[in-house]
Amino acid sequence: MTRTRFHQNLDDLKERLLVMAGMAEQATQRAIEAYRVGDVSICDLVMRSEPAINRMERDIDQMALDLLAMEQPMAIDLRFILSVIKINADLERVGDRAVKIAERVRDLQTVPAIELPVDIPKLAMLAATMVRNALQAFIDGDASMAEKVLTMDDEVDELNRAIFRTLTGCIKAQPEHTQQALNVLLIARNLERVGDHATNIAEDVIFWVRGADVRHHLATG
């Protein structure tokens, strides 16, 4: 395998990871859409996407493994492949979070719908933006964009804490709505976890790119 062919394979690996990312993002968006409109059939769609996401995770791992086995990659390529493996695992878990959210939405449909004064769509939007920006940082190899994702995580955590406080108050005031409030609380937690996975991805991008910087420094220093 020539060096050029190897780099073509790296590009294919990256491409595949982006497809995986699209699947995980779509699952999350659907889960939140299911919450927003209270539609159980969308929950089913999310549940059904899980096996495909799991298969894709294994395929990408295998591609990465084959690349490591076939060639003795340079340090920068090694770091890239390792980043892909780690990001892949996080994307699979974003898909898992989407399923957990869908389960909560389904449970919510078994009890009377009530209005709760918490902004789940805002939290979802923040978490989804973190994932998208982390992936954009990966596509562009942009460590400073990745660092901005880390900052956003504080915002997500803060909003999540506020939602927790509000829902605790709601439950105390109207214990008959405990089930609804708890489901929403767990949806918020799962969205916070999506943000955590975006943070992990951003950290992997920094690890990969900083490796590049170090190599560059050594090469020119």
Add this chain to the structure above:
Amino acid sequence: MTRTRFHQNLDDLKERLLVMAGMAEQATQRAIEAYRVGDVSICDLVMRSEPAINRMERDIDQMALDLLAMEQPMAIDLRFILSVIKINADLERVGDRAVKIAERVRDLQTVPAIELPVDIPKLAMLAATMVRNALQAFIDGDASMAEKVLTMDDEVDELNRAIFRTLTGCIKAQPEHTQQALNVLLIARNLERVGDHATNIAEDVIFWVRGADVRHHLATG
């Protein structure tokens, strides 16, 4: 680097991962001990262990990276190194779960202590056993032991669901204890997550060992 030296390095990597596992296990045990006795000073110990666990994660990743870079490993060794990288990430997140539990225990000390009819120590014991068995499966390269861990996860999920139902009932009956019940509910969720990480580790062991089986099959077939 001779082949033997390379395998010595693989052993060192495994050894280091087991130290990491010990740190993550200790953090979890301490967090549960803090819950059991209601001791905030133990929570502080757990919080202070986080930077060391994070550093250890990075060290292990670097060792794995160096091994991949220095040698062109055979497929079975590649799978082993990749498993270490993935298990490493899961152990770091077990440490994160311990910190989250410690945070909840700390919050519990700000409100009157009450008895809740849920068996958190049992859930903690199950989750800790899963982690220990997954690591034992890793040490022994024992895929069937790893498969038993996957079965235990169902038990953890079931107990967690029962705790969720019980606490929902407690909150409805005594809304003045909402804060206590929510904290305990989140402790249970975090323990369930520890079980999930043990499941991930067990799956990585299976991936690694099955790779060995395949190779063996090809070699002798």
